[in-house]
Amino acid sequence: MLKFIYIKIPLPTSLRYWISRKIPDHLKREKHLKKFGVINDLYFWRTDNEIETIAPIQNFYSPLFPKVNTKTKGHVWIWDNQGKLLDDHDFLLSHMGCYELNINKFTPKDSIGTFMWHISIPDSVANIPEVENEKIYFTDRGYICFLKNGVQPIFMHGIDRFSTFQKQSLTDFDLFYKRDNNKTWIAEFPLNKSSEIKIDIILINRSMKSRNFTLDVFKNGNIKLFSKDFMAPSKAVVIFTLTENDLSILENDSGYFSISGIPTPWGRPAIMRHFKNGAISAMHC
Amino acid sequence: MHVILSIYGNSKLILRKVIDTLKPNSHKFYSIDEELEKLNISDLADFCVLHRVPVNLMLSNEIPELVEVEESPDFDMYRMVVQYTSAELNKGSVIYETPPNLNQNKNRGNFLSFSNKICLTDNVKNNLVFINYSTNRDFNSTANVKLAIYNSHGLTLTTESFKVKPFSFTAFNVNALKLKTKEQFLTFTAAADGLSLIPLSVSLCNSNGGVSIEHSHPPQAYIMAPWLVTANIKKAAVKILS
Numbered sequence: 001m002l003k004f005i006y007i008k009i010p011l012p013t014s015l016r017y018w019i020s021r022k023i024p025d026h027l028k029r030e031k032h033l034k035k036f037g038v039i040n041d042l043y044f045w046r047t048d049n050e051i052e053t054i055a056p057i058q059n060f061y062s063p064l065f066p067k068v069n070t071k072t073k074g075h076v077w078i079w080d081n082q083g084k085l086l087d088d089h090d091f092l093l094s095h096m097g098c099y100e101l102n103i104n105k106f107t108p109k110d111s112i113g114t115f116m117w118h119i120s121i122p123d124s125v126a127n128i129p130e131v132e133n134e135k136i137y138f139t140d141r142g143y144i145c146f147l148k149n150g151v152q153p154i155f156m157h158g159i160d161r162f163s164t165f166q167k168q169s170l171t172d173f174d175l176f177y178k179r180d181n182n183k184t185w186i187a188e189f190p191l192n193k194s195s196e197i198k199i200d201i202i203l204i205n206r207s208m209k210s211r212n213f214t215l216d217v218f219k220n221g222n223i224k225l226f227s228k229d230f231m232a233p234s235k236a237v238v239i240f241t242l243t244e245n246d247l248s249i250l251e252n253d254s255g256y257f258s259i260s261g262i263p264t265p266w267g268r269p270a271i272m273r274h275f276k277n278g279a280i281s282a283m284h285c
Numbered sequence: 286m287h288v289i290l291s292i293y294g295n296s297k298l299i300l301r302k303v304i305d306t307l308k309p310n311s312h313k314f315y316s317i318d319e320e321l322e323k324l325n326i327s328d329l330a331d332f333c334v335l336h337r338v339p340v341n342l343m344l345s346n347e348i349p350e351l352v353e354v355e356e357s358p359d360f361d362m363y364r365m366v367v368q369y370t371s372a373e374l375n376k377g378s379v380i381y382e383t384p385p386n387l388n389q390n391k392n393r394g395n396f397l398s399f400s401n402k403i404c405l406t407d408n409v410k411n412n413l414v415f416i417n418y419s420t421n422r423d424f425n426s427t428a429n430v431k432l433a434i435y436n437s438h439g440l441t442l443t444t445e446s447f448k449v450k451p452f453s454f455t456a457f458n459v460n461a462l463k464l465k466t467k468e469q470f471l472t473f474t475a476a477a478d479g480l481s482l483i484p485l486s487v488s489l490c491n492s493n494g495g496v497s498i499e500h501s502h503p504p505q506a507y508i509m510a511p512w513l514v515t516a517n518i519k520k521a522a523v524k525i526l527s
Contacts, residue, residue, distance in 0.1 A: 025511045039509070056401040056470035058506035060507055061437070063399035066525045089468040096439035098401055098472050130514055137509040141502040143401055147468070152490040154497035188366050188380055190312035195374045200470070222310040250358045251335055273376065279495030281377040283366075 002067045030178060036131050038165040039139040040118050044237035045078070045204040047254050048110045049274065052147040053103040057117050058188030059093040060140060061125050068124035070095045073130050077173050078093070078115040081236045086113070095117060103113055114204060114237055116163060117142070120170045139166070145245040146272070148280045159284045160207045160266040174179055177264050180207045184260040185268040187285035191217065191247060191255040199242045200272040205232035207263035286337050289348060290320055293452040295334040298422070301345045307337070314368060332453050333363065334418065363502050369487070375493025377486065382502035387523070388480050389420035391426060395523040396477040398417045398422055399427065400501045402486035403434070403471040411459040413473065416483040417449040425451050428477045431527050432457060434464065442466060449482060476527035 011019070019213060038091060047051035061070040077088045080097060087106040092101040117175055143157045191199075205211045216229045226249075231239035241258075259269050272274040272282040288305040291298060304320055309314060315335065319386070321327040342352050350444050363385055368378040388394065417428050428449040434442045442464050451454040464471070475484065488497040508515045 003319060008456075033509070054470070056404045056472070057389070057473045058399065058401040059439070060399065063397065063526065064504055064507065064522055066474075066522055068346065094439040096435045096441070096472070096474075098435070098439075098470065099435045100461060100468075100470050130510075134510050134514045137513065139507050141506050143501075145402075145404060145498065148495065149493075151408045151492050152495040152497075153405060153406075153409060155402045155488070155489055155499040156497070157499060157502065173350065188312060189378065190314050190366070220313070221308065221309040236323060254311070263432075275373075275375045275495075277373060277375070277493050278503055279371075279373070279490065280494040280498055281374040281375065281498075283378045283380060283499070285380065 010158055014240045016234070026195060031170060032164055032174060032178070032244050033137055034135060035166050036136050037167055037169070038118060038121060039137050039161050039244060040116055040163045040165070041142070041160055042114050042162035042204055042235065043144050044112065044202060044204055045107060045115050046112045046146070047107055047232050048112065050149050052150070054115065054145045054147055055100055055101040055103070055115070055142065057093070057099045057119065058095050059095065059119065061138070062096040065125050065128070068121040068238035070124055072097065072120050073085070073112070073170060074117055074119040076101055076115065076117045078103060079115065079235060080107070080113045082112065083233060083235050094276060101106050105260065112237055112239060114235055117243070118163070118165055118170065118173070121168050121236050129281070133138050142243040145264070146280065148276060152278060152279060154250065154282045156270060156282050159268055159270070160206055171222060175208065177206070179270055180209065180263040181265055183265060184258055185262055185285065186258040187256060187269060189271060189285055191250060192251070193247045193250055196273045196275050198274045199247070200274070201242065202237060202258065202270045202272060203259060203262070204237050204267060205234060205263065206267055208234050210234060211261055211263050213238070213259055213261040216258045216260070217242070217246070218257065219250060219253050219254060225249050225255065267280070286339055287336060287343055287346070288315065290317070290337040291334040291336065292321065292326060292330045294329040295331070296450045296452045298452070299326060299329055300303065301348055303348065308331045308357060328360070331359030357493070359416050367498070369498060371489065371496050372492040375496055377498045379498040379500055381483070383418065383483065388424050389428070391424070394479070394481045395520060396428065396475070396480065396482045397472065397519055397523050397526065398484040398501050400486060401470060402499060402501070403470045403473060404468070404488060405460070405469055405471060408486050408492040409488050412474065412487040413457045413459060413487040414454055414487055415449045415457070415475065416454045416485070417451050417480070418483065419451065426480050426481055427451060428480055430477045430482070431473055432473060432475045436466055436468050437470070442471065472521045472524050474513070476523045477491045477527045478523055
């Protein structure tokens with residue numbers, strides 16, 4: 001009844017919040033999130049611009065459950081940007097361990113694509129009664145590294161959710177989001193004419209359909225400077241580059257950008273900045 | 286929106302000042318270094334906080350002691366971009382959240398962080414940064430942090446203890462430990478009881494002046510469960526790791 005009132009009747013925010021707290025957590029979830037399991041993100045890789053993509057995959061169960069031995073196994077999938085599987089393999093993780101996945105070993109040079117990993121719930125964790133009783137889903141918020149010229153590392157974490165693995169399944173998964181959205185994300189990051197030679201705006205399409213996106217670049221004050229449309233196949237990454245010339249249109253002012261057409265709620269863009277002396281930096285927006 | 290800079294030195298508030306009023310639909314970087322130079326307090330300041338306050342909550346440039354709002358504003362996220370620039374003028378930036386009730390109550394909460402963002406090479410200086418901040422002006426708790434660093438097999442290479450003073454930060458230099466390992470990527474856990482910290486990883490590359498900065502997610506971001514279940518998992522882990 002509370003769930004019906006919560007969903008169907010427009011209520012003041014404070015009352016909605018009160019009702020929300022009274023509804024058990026798992027009842028608010030979608031059907032595929034009512035057992036226990038793991039949620040993972042889809043990440044992008046790139047081997048262009050003298051960049052290596054490395055995922056030091058950390059056994060995140062260990063710091064959460066340091067009292068038990070959390071040794072477990074995992075699996076990796078690496079796709080090219082047309083959705084073709086380039087490699088998949090198992091790996092083992094010891095308690096507090098880490099598996100170093102160097103994507104460049106499995107992918108062509110000067111290319112881009114996506115990858116995912118999954119760490120199966122260790123037996124010792126799956127046997128903790130709360131995990132099944134409270135229908136816990138662990139969400140791997142992994143960090144990946146882009147290594148420039150073999151010397152400069154930059155790190156960035158996953159930003160959305162892509163797949164759901166039920167219970168201790170190692171390789172069977174379905175999509176986390178059951179329907180596509182059409183979201184717009186205004187990045188907080190200020191655009192300036194600065195010391196970088198280019199800024200890559202990077203977007204992953206986490207849906208199962210091709211998607212058209214629109215990039216809008218604004219000068220402060222909501223003054224639109226230009227728009228670009230681009231397409232990403234399903235499960236692919238798209239990189240749109242703002243050049244020094246594009247940024248010079250801002251003159252001495254600041255601006256910002258937005259992306260529309262995003263199919264998943266948190267599928268916001270990342271940026272990678274390339275500087276004159278070869279250094280790079282990256283951040284999620 | 287008023288942009289207010291709070292400047293701390295030795296865990297005490299030195300100055301709080303409105304530095305700009307940002308118009309709607311505007312995104313702008315503010316140079317903290319330049320603001321400190323203008324105020325001639327670069328030598329005293331060691332920690333700064335930038336606040337954004339809607340003009341309707343503060344009608345003039347005079348900063349009130351306290352702004353009371355009828356209802357807690359329902360923001361999706363409380364985030365701000367922070368950027369660091371190297372001597373070579375390369376920039377690294379990050380966006381992260383500071384929860385609105387961070388360390389409001391004394392001796393409440395706990396801190397657990399874990400990540401893989403240590404890349405050991407001759408050219409890279411790895412700093413694990415822990416910020417001890419509160420939205421309670423009377424907050425005065427020092428954090429006692431226990432840090433452990435692991436290799437890929439899960440072996441503990443070192444455990445270290447250090448303090449983080451209130452309204453301040455500690456940048457822990459991993460390279461200074463001179464760890465005996467041939468592995469390039471290492472992981473860590475950091476834990477403290479009684480308060481929360483904001484963890485950042487900052488890597489500086491000596492050979493090209495590159496800057497990498499990224500925050501780490503709290504344990505609750507890894508667990509979809511009722512809040513109390515998550516809190517108990519975290520509490521039990523902190524007890525062992527801190």
